[in-house]
Amino acid sequence: MSKRPKIELVPLGELDHFNGVVYEDDTRTLRYVLQHAPSMSTVPISEEWLDLELHQIIIRGTRPTKDTPLYWPPDMNTRIALPEHEEEPSSEDQPAPTSPSLLPSDLKAPPQDVFHQGSLQAPKDGFPKERSEKDAVRLAYSREIDNAASFIHAGLSVLVLSDKLVVEHLGNEIALRSQKNPQMLRVPEQEEGGLMPRGLRQRQLIELKSLIKRLKEGDVLVISHLDLLAGGDAGLSTEARELIELIYEDTDRLVLAFADRTLEIPEVLAARFAVRLLITGVSRTVTYPDGHEALLGSALVTADEVKHFTNFDPEGLYKNVAGMNPIRIRDAIKYAKGQAIQQYDGEMTADQLYQAIRAFKAQTSAKFEVPDVSFEDIGGYEAVKAELGKALRLMTGAYQLPNEKIRNELLPRGFIFYGPPGTGKTLFAKAVANQLNATIQVVSGPEVTDMYVGESERKIRELFAEARRNAPSVLVFDEFDSIASRRSGSDDGGSRVGNALVAQILTEMDGFRPDVPVLVIGTTNRLDIVDEALLRPSRFKAVEINLPTTEARRAIAEVHAKHFDISVSSDLLDAIAHWTQGFNGDEIRALFREACVGLYCEDPPLELTEERFETLVNQLKKASKISINPTSIFKEKF
Numbered sequence: 274m275s276k277r278p279k280i281e282l283v284p285l286g287e288l289d290h291f292n293g294v295v296y297e298d299d300t301r302t303l304r305y306v307l308q309h310a311p312s313m314s315t316v317p318i319s320e321e322w323l324d325l326e327l328h329q330i331i332i333r334g335t336r337p338t339k340d341t342p343l344y345w346p347p348d349m350n351t352r353i354a355l356p357e358h359e360e361e362p363s364s365e366d367q368p369a370p371t372s373p374s375l376l377p378s379d380l381k382a383p384p385q386d387v388f389h390q391g392s393l394q395a396p397k398d399g400f401p402k403e404r405s406e407k408d409a410v411r412l413a414y415s416r417e418i419d420n421a422a423s424f425i426h427a428g429l430s431v432l433v434l435s436d437k438l439v440v441e442h443l444g445n446e447i448a449l450r451s452q453k454n455p456q457m458l459r460v461p462e463q464e465e466g467g468l469m470p471r472g473l474r475q476r477q478l479i480e481l482k483s484l485i486k487r488l489k490e491g492d493v494l495v496i497s498h499l500d501l502l503a504g505g506d507a508g509l510s511t512e513a514r515e516l517i518e519l520i521y522e523d524t525d526r527l528v529l530a531f532a533d534r535t536l537e538i539p540e541v542l543a544a545r546f547a548v549r550l551l552i553t554g555v556s557r558t559v560t561y562p563d564g565h566e567a568l569l570g571s572a573l574v575t576a577d578e579v580k581h582f583t584n585f586d587p588e589g590l591y592k593n594v595a596g597m598n599p600i601r602i603r604d605a606i607k608y609a610k611g612q613a614i615q616q617y618d619g620e621m622t623a624d625q626l627y628q629a630i631r632a633f634k635a636q637t638s639a640k641f642e643v644p645d646v647s648f649e650d651i652g653g654y655e656a657v658k659a660e661l662g663k664a665l666r667l668m669t670g671a672y673q674l675p676n677e678k679i680r681n682e683l684l685p686r687g688f689i690f691y692g693p694p695g696t697g698k699t700l701f702a703k704a705v706a707n708q709l710n711a712t713i714q715v716v717s718g719p720e721v722t723d724m725y726v727g728e729s730e731r732k733i734r735e736l737f738a739e740a741r742r743n744a745p746s747v748l749v750f751d752e753f754d755s756i757a758s759r760r761s762g763s764d765d766g767g768s769r770v771g772n773a774l775v776a777q778i779l780t781e782m783d784g785f786r787p788d789v790p791v792l793v794i795g796t797t798n799r800l801d802i803v804d805e806a807l808l809r810p811s812r813f814k815a816v817e818i819n820l821p822t823t824e825a826r827r828a829i830a831e832v833h834a835k836h837f838d839i840s841v842s843s844d845l846l847d848a849i850a851h852w853t854q855g856f857n858g859d860e861i862r863a864l865f866r867e868a869c870v871g872l873y874c875e876d877p878p879l880e881l882t883e884e885r886f887e888t889l890v891n892q893l894k895k896a897s898k899i900s901i902n903p904t905s906i907f908k909e910k911f
Contacts, residue, residue, distance in 0.1 A: 295332055313346070413573065421433060434532055439552075440531045445457075517541060530546065569587065648662075721750075733781060756775075759805070848887075852890045
């Protein structure tokens with residue numbers, strides 16, 4: 274495999290604009306770069322190089338010294354001003370430090386807008402004509418980028434925790450805004466020959482060593498994937514040790530590195546960085562370079578896309594994308610536009626838009642799904658529905674409160690649904706998600722635990738991170754007591770793992786952003802063994818879902834009769850509610866399931882008379898060993 278050509282270019286405008294064009298898109302050509310960021314080269318450029326794409330060559334922007342020869346690229350007709358050199362000529366008659374035979378005789382100043390970043394100007398008509406992924410990231414994370422750049426400018430190395438999708442754009446932009454020259458660690462090509470081809474990490478470490486040696490004053494080393502380079506081994510791998518040695522070789526060198534929050538890196542490596550920043554989700558507003566502030570939906574959705582969404586509301590959009598990164602938001606809007614054209618004759622309502630976004634999030638995550646259960650599908654339990662409805666109205670902003678700060682303090686972070694098995698705790702969780710127009714993931718508590726040290730906590734971090742990316746979302750831990758039982762002072766391995774899991778859950782719960790709607794629900798039959806710290810009102814609110822009362826059993830029977838298309842009289846519903854004392858909702862469903870099988874699958878069909886239902890009830894009682902002694906069942910609540 275041939276080596277990529279290396280070209281040093283001297284931009285005739287601002288160096289940060291040049292780097293912005295170079296890192297804009299790897300599929301752009303060298304010709305595109307020279308047309309949009311006019312430059313001269315330190316070596317002659319051949320004609321065929323102009324049509325090479327950026328991933329096929331290595332480009333570096335530089336400032337020449339007095340003796341650096343400069344060459345005009347071939348077939349470039351733009352007449353632009355010469356660059357300013359660091360060293361001024363000692364005499365006005367001294368020739369410019371370039372090769373005179375290669376300079377045109379009629380140099381003219383460039384137009385004022387040659388280096389103007391028009392794509393980041395605030396649109397006059399409310400919505401931009403187009404919005405690239407790069408510009409979406411630069412706008413949505415402008416404050417975060419400025420914050421990180423201020424630390425780099427002050428000479429402090431920074432570790433940024435963010436989604437992988439945005440790393441490439443963040444790295445360049447942070448370095449440029451810090452007025453530093455970014456030196457990106459990229460994957461070098463595999464060298465030809467040799468008995469043992471080097472792996473990806475080995476090639477990157479060799480390139481990193483070379484980069485560190487070449488770093489000059491004003492450079493910042495950018496490591497896009499520090500977590501992958503360090504490896505996720507239980508101990509320190511050989512590559513991780515070598516990486517640590519390289520990073521610590523000279524702590525005065527500026528380093529900007531990125532890692533995913535769900536991937537753990539050795540603490541000794543993270544300690545190399547003076548500052549650690551978390552960039553996740555998006556803010557409600559963005560700030561343009563000219564200081565103009567706009568709602569996120571107005572900045573990231575184009576005018577053409579808005580035409581397909583009736584009564585488009587940027588504020589309403591934010592509630593449905595707050596946890597996503599800007600690139601995923603752009604993908605979701607493109608998907609919604611496609612759905613509008615294919616299914617809704619080119620135009621969809623706001624509710625249809627949010628449903629399309631919710632479907633997109635479920636399709637891009639193997640874990641989250643769109644729930645189809647509503648509170649109307651759950652019979653009875655009016656008191657529970659009223660309590661949950663109040664909390665949900667608070668989350669959706671239905672109440673008029675004095676200010677947003679008070680609303681954020683009143684918002685529930687999670688619920689614990691507790692009660693006997695089969696009473697519909699998970700069903701209520703799905704109904705809550707549906708009411709919030711949220712995606713949902715149901716995780717069994719034992720699925721989280723792992724035999725390897727640190728893996729259980731990593732799974733918890735990953736679950737919460739995925740929930741934030743899919744916000745608004747509901748994360749359900751079934752059998753919550755298995756991972757949230759009371760912490761113990763015992764020093765055995767099992768107790769240490771359990772204590773670490775509870776501590777990780779507490780950390781994640783306390784790290785919630787109010788504007789990223791994520792609701793956590795735990796379901797358990799053993800509330801008495803759940804750790805007290807999780808039962809604080811500011812974390813989980815306990816909601817009892819007990820065995821249904823007579824009225825609730827009648828309502829549940831009516832719901833299931835309708836679901837299985839079974840005609841049942843009012844008197845028979847009353848009788849079923851009386852016979853099923855001590856039944857949970859799942860057992861009442863089983864009753865109607867068996868009735869449906871007998872009616873439609875038996876030959877001859879078993880008619881659904883009062884005697885038939887009484888027989889089915891007795892069979893279920895016998896199978897479930899349900900006692901009909903009133904003293905042995907939960908107290909009726911009328």
